[in-house]
Amino acid sequence: QVHLVESGGGVVQPGRSLRLSCAASGFTFSTYVMHWVRRAPGKGLEWVAAIWADGSNKYYVDSVKGRFTVSRDNSKNTLYLQMNSLRAEDTAVYYCARERDSYNDHWGQGTQVTVSS
Amino acid sequence: DIVMTQSPDSLAVSLGERATINCKSNQSVLYSSNNKNYLAWYQRKSGQPPKLLIYWASTRESGVPDRFSGSGSGTDFTLTISSLQAEDVAVYYCQQYYSTPRTFGQGTKVEIK
Numbered sequence: 607q608v609h610l611v612e613s614g615g616g617v618v619q620p621g622r623s624l625r626l627s628c629a630a631s632g633f634t635f636s637t638y639v640m641h642w643v644r645r646a647p648g649k650g651l652e653w654v655a656a657i658w659a660d661g662s663n664k665y666y667v668d669s670v671k672g673r674f675t676v677s678r679d680n681s682k683n684t685l686y687l688q689m690n691s692l693r694a695e696d697t698a699v700y701y702c703a704r705e706r707d708s709y710n711d712h713w714g715q716g717t718q719v720t721v722s723s
Numbered sequence: 724d725i726v727m728t729q730s731p732d733s734l735a736v737s738l739g740e741r742a743t744i745n746c747k748s749n750q751s752v753l754y755s756s757n758n759k760n761y762l763a764w765y766q767r768k769s770g771q772p773p774k775l776l777i778y779w780a781s782t783r784e785s786g787v788p789d790r791f792s793g794s795g796s797g798t799d800f801t802l803t804i805s806s807l808q809a810e811d812v813a814v815y816y817c818q819q820y821y822s823t824p825r826t827f828g829q830g831t832k833v834e835i836k
Binding site: 703708709 | 773826
């Protein structure tokens with residue numbers, strides 16, 4: 607059974623950093639592309655980043671390029687999102703999601719990130 | 724970037740009645756080499772993560788009730804709930820996975836009338 611559990615969220619001041627983790631189980635993590643998607647308060651879903659199964663390619667939405675870095679440790683079955691220079695508009699629930707045949711078939715429960723002074 | 728626009732933003736439907744949600748992209752998400760539409764539908768209930776309902780525009784995910792169906796091609800798509808149940812109250816999103824950045828529609832909130 608596929609299981610994705612995000613952690614690392616919290617309250618952080620603008621300009622500071624936070625690292626999110628997503629622990630995966632129930633499938634062969636190292637063979638799947640993984641994504642981060644967020645949902646800001648009162649808003650819809652926004653795709654944030656993706657990383658190939660072997661970590662060789664990474665993609666980002668323009669609003670986080672240069673500030674966020676997606677990575678993975680296939681030996682630990684864990685996906686990461688390093689978020690630097692955080693802004694108020696980064697406040698959101700962050701979900702990790704598995705990709706199957708290009709679409710996202712399983713999602714974690716999400717972790718809340720609040721950027722506030 | 725491909726812009727996805729859903730309509731309506733919200734709708735209230737009586738139990739047992741049909742609910743129809745539209746999704747339009749500003750460029751085609753039909754990949755000509757395999758004739759597949761790179762379009763998915765997700766359901767997000769309050770306090771829960773999104774759940775995959777439909778992929779390739781019309782293929783129902785395993786375990787999804789058959790009252791949910793997807794149709795359309797190119798730039799115009801529809802999600803239909805044939806007979807609304809109380810447990811279908813949620814926000815529904817379309818998403819294109821034809822190109823990066825992946826983009827979602829703004830969401831459609833479905834409520835019981």
